[in-house]
Amino acid sequence: MRNIIMVQYNVLDIFAGCGGLSEGFERQKKYNLVAAVEWEKPQVQNLINRLNQKWNIKDAYNKVIRFDIQRTEELFQGWENDPKYGSHEGLNSLLNKKSLDVIIGGPPCQAYSMAGRIRDGNGMKEDYRNYLFESYLTIVRRYRPRLFVFENVPGMLSAKPGGTPVTELIKNEIEKSGYEIINDLKKFAQIDMSEYGVPQKRKRVIIIGLRKDLYPNAQQVLEDFYLNILPRFKEPVKTVREAISDLPPLYPVKEEYISGGKKYSHSLGGKMHNHMPRYHSKRDMQIFRILAEDLESGICKFTSSESLKSLYTQMTGKTSNVHKYHVLRWDKPSNTIPAHLYKDGLRHIHPDAAQARTITVREAARLQTFDDDFEFISSAGDNYKMIGNAVPPKFSSKLAEAVDSLL
Incomplete structure (x- = not known):
């Protein structure tokens, strides 16, 4: 042969x-x-x-x-x-x-x-x-x-x-x-x-x-x-559901805590590499919950730019010419994963209202189709940026x- x-x-x-x-x-x-x-x-x-x-x-x-x-x-x-x-x-x-x-x-x-x-x-x-x-x-x-x-x-x-x-x-x-x-x-x-x-x-x-x-x-x-x-x-x-729904949920905790020198507002992701929650203030978690529950309920009160800008002003006392927030939709593809994600994740809010958070490095990597065995070894900020x-x-x-x- x-x-x-x-x-x-x-x-x-x-x-x-x-x-x-x-x-x-x-x-x-x-x-x-x-x-x-x-x-x-x-x-x-x-x-x-x-x-x-x-x-x-x-x-x-x-x-x-x-x-x-x-x-x-x-x-x-x-x-x-x-x-x-x-x-x-x-x-x-x-x-x-x-x-x-x-x-x-x-x-x-x-x-x-x-x-x-x-x-x-x-x-x-x-x-x-x-x-x-x-x-x-x-x-x-x-x-x-x-x-x-x-x-x-x-x-x-x-x-x-x-x-x-x-x-x-x-x-x-x-x-x-x-x-x-x-x-x-x-x-x-x-x-x-x-x-x-x-x-x-x-x-x-x-x-x-x-x-x-x-x-x-x-x-x-x-x-x-x-x-x-x-x-x-x-x-x-x-869809987003196909990409990230099987990852361990990360829920808000009653009391913030320190682990490995970092402050956390959510439970940790177990053994899944790079699946660590960002720290969020109580105010931000409240905003995330309001926005995700709005979609889950089907009311969809906060889907226009004007309503999102209005909520931002109501919750923070500040004004913005562009809307700051976007919740991922379970049954659609994500919006674009940008390098800017290293600064904040406000336009990539997890669609599960109970989790009240933005996406993790591993979720961003999944949405970018990196395999789970691709381990990102730098700081979370650098990891988000390179992804x-x-x-x-x-x-x-x-x-x-x-x-x-x-x-």
């Missing part, structure tokens, strides 16, 4: 975060993660831990490079005794003349997001993160992968740093680099991940760049990818399978 040798594609993950994209590619077993680049320390620590514990990559501490991607020449050649990033041999040495098949990643999205532009006095026009795609493309040009995957928020389609649409900047640079992307990003590249088994309304732009010399009919191939290949992996919409910034692994796994058909 003839042995069948499975070809593995070499992958480089940049702006890797805690590994949402690479997790999906690892699940497919058709890809070999050669290296990952990320500059934030907690994300690097979590990614190393995951690659080591789950995927048995013993040299993960060397494959996951903590460095500033804008310092591209040093990233290629290596550096020594940097006060922040230490020393590393660099990507050239790590790749060791291996051909690179795929580069995956998405620059930080705050500068492209509508929320980011609203919060910033200058509409993020001068934010350095608008131009990180240039560093991304410097790496693409250096290693000439067969294709690349570029993920970002829909806000990038309307962002105009310096007055020029960012899509125009990106498209021009990509074409000059010898790659081609779909002509109409708005029509083809906006993906609603709730259509792919992610129990969350999460729209993202997924840009596939094909090397022109390998794909002479690139537009035709890309249209087929977006219209036929990727949609094959759609599945029925998953919110990640690509849901269930979607990235389907994306990896679809990309395989292009390779």
Whole structure:
């Protein structure tokens, strides 16, 4: 009987975060993660831990490079005794003349997001993160992968740093680099991940760049990818109930208490990793209970923005131009899990009124489709942030399978 040798594609993950994209590619077993680049320390620590514990990559501490991607020449050649990033041999040495098949990643999205532009006095026009795609493309040009995957928020389609649409900047640079992307990003590249088994309304732009010399009919191939290949992996919409209802309930306690140096207002989650309640004041718990009971009863008095703003003023004595609260609906996908979740969870209130709380790190991870054996090892704030910034692994796994058909 003839042995069948499975070809593995070499992958480089940049702006890797805690590994949402690479997790999906690892699940497919058709890809070999050669290296990952990320500059934030907690994300690097979590990614190393995951690659080591789950995927048995013993040299993960060397494959996951903590460095500033804008310092591209040093990233290629290596550096020594940097006060922040230490020393590393660099990507050239790590790749060791291996051909690179795929580069995956998405620059930080705050500068492209509508929320980011609203919060910033200058509409993020001068934010350095608008131009990180240039560093991304410097790496693409250096290693000439067969294709690349570029993920970002829909806000990038309307962002105009310096007055020029960012899509125009990106498209021009990509074409000059010898790659081609779909002509109409708005029509083809906006993906609603709730259509792919992610129990969350999460729209993202997924840009596939094909090397022109390998794909002479690139537009035709890309249209087929977006219209036929990727949609094959759609599945029925998953709900909040399906995602988190089996997790141990965390109920308010009569008296606040200290455990492990932290103050708690709720019971603890037993042995389930990362399923620890946030501390909530009695006032906040009362608000959460009112809002969840309103939905449970079917009265639905607090479902409009105005009624939510009015309740906020009534309970806190403050006013707000935007409503602060949102209760997850059991029988619908969650609203988007954002990085902002590390600051507060007021827009991600648990739907069980008896629990009167916001969601835990593990619940956020479930809604982002991280497996329960993915242990987040940083502070709760860092964990929420990296989960919110990640690509849901269930979607990235389907994306990896679809990309395989292009390779």
